[in-house]
Amino acid sequence: MKKFTVLELLSLELKEHNDLDLKCIAGRKGLARKIEVPNVNRPGLALSGFFESFAYNRIQIFGRGEHAYLKKLEKEKKSENIKKIFTFDIPCAIFTHNLMPTKDFLDAAEEAGCAVLQTSLPSANFTARILRVLNDIFAAREVVHGVLIEVFGIGVLLTGESGVGKSETALELIERGHRLVADDAVEIRCVGGNYLMGMGANKMLGHHMEIRGLGIINITHLFGVGSIRDEKRIELVVNLEIWDSNKQYDRLGAQKKTKEILGVRLPCVDIPIKPGRNIPILIETAAMNERLKQLGVHSSREFNEQVMRWLESENVRNIYFHNNSI
Template sequence: MSVPGINVSNILKDHPELGLKLIAGENGLQNRIHSSEINRPGLSLTGFYESFAHDRIQIFGKGEWAYITSKEGEDMEKLAADFFHFHLNCIIFTHGNVPPPIFVEYCDRLNIPLLGSDVSTHKFITLISQILDRSLAPRTMRHGVLIEVFGIGILLSGKSGVGKSETALELIERGHRLVADDMVEIRRLSESYLIGTCSDLLRHHMEIRGLGILNIKDIFGIGSVRDHKLIELIIHLEEWTDEKEFDRTGLENRTEEVLGVNIPLIKLPVRPGRNIPIIVETAAMNQRLKKLGKNAAAEFSQKLNIYLQQGKVERNPPQN
């Protein structure tokens, strides 16, 4: 698991919705942001720097701007000296407010990007928090195929050559949608769910042995692909062996931990003659029912126990 950073330059160039413009500190645009939280330094500007979150993006809203512009002379110089004593990675003024000249001087000298935006503080914080949450989410790469089946994001895993891509291809032909083939990038956007996506290079492409690389969007249309999907089920394809026992009742609640999140897991045996795509479709519909609180295996087990208690089922039926 890795927690990547994001350059200030990426925030400036790739997100026009923030309305950012560079005011000073151009040489610091490669500064890395590693925290998805932001900081409004109002309390610190008054001189209280205990627990000052200097490693976060510093947002100056109307209140912070009004306070610093009320200072003059030595008071302003002391305020700036104390504030810039800390290592800062980025400062942003919202509402179109203009930073005081001494802030511009410090930022140019210390290579701290100083940015301005006409967007209101509340809206700006909402937008940049969403951007940072996506960009800095813990992530990992998994070998497999991510496909949406009846609205359920299913990660097909298994050894190379077991039939993951072929299964996904038939599911796509049946109207379901591909998210990623071969390498799936997984991000944890909260404590309870994972989002799977694909790199820009591999997006919408699939490798089929004997055919090579296919562009699924070009062959099946735009409705056959999507860029990301919540991962709700992992189906691990395994070659069938008589020596191994597979679940036959559905009462085993297996899970697999990915980035600290437990995802329901099904181990599905594969052998010639089994229609794996139909089984995957059925697993998706069954998972959807489980989300609604309906568990067929558990209900059957409960009914069977009642029948046994009432003596309606022979515990040891006679052998023919």
């Protein structure tokens, strides 16, 4: 399980719908504490004195309800439960709606060395955002050698041995109007345990490609910002390999081949390379065919069904004419 600190959470450069708008208002000594669980907890029961099954190892979220109860405890001069909360090794406490904790709460947090953060976001909105961010941070990751490109809206991962022509093929696809996501090293993360997102493993390199004979080229400068994107869901794996005359390649598309990455199975096609074959147009066709399958249209299955219907009708005719000729 990946571990990162509260300080790293504060330092995340998030944009638009992922922005957490966090700031530290107390307990700065606790910024070094580690967040080890990608989940949050509302400690209402703990404030009332019920600590059985207290999810102390999660980020504690204090909304308007918890804040109102803290004010009630301060008014009644009951701070025992607040102090007991901080006897647990909680990662941090976050107050939404720009709410300011009570003095008892701040004193207990400072004494325990636990960071107290504040956000202007409403509780529901903030919870949805931070869960999305935590799931992304804690997602299983793997770096693979290949090229990720968006073809007709389908994220296509090109794999194959070094020097087989993945980058050159991707360059031709970009020239034909498709978009590059990553070249050479693709970082793949599993989101929600059921689909894969891919992006460049090295952000410093940006959207550059290494083309043998040309060197490093900048796709953004050559083809414009419309030819790139930062990340893309991977929906198809295309494995490029040198043509092997001794290998039997699938000619009907009836064989359903898959490739497993981070526990997720993706449809995979092998495209043999030899002089005269137009590989980019084959990849375009594979991407369009995958989109059709997602819409419930299976060309190879329909072809097989038509062949079977033809064979059945042919057999019926033969039996009919054979019986009438007797």
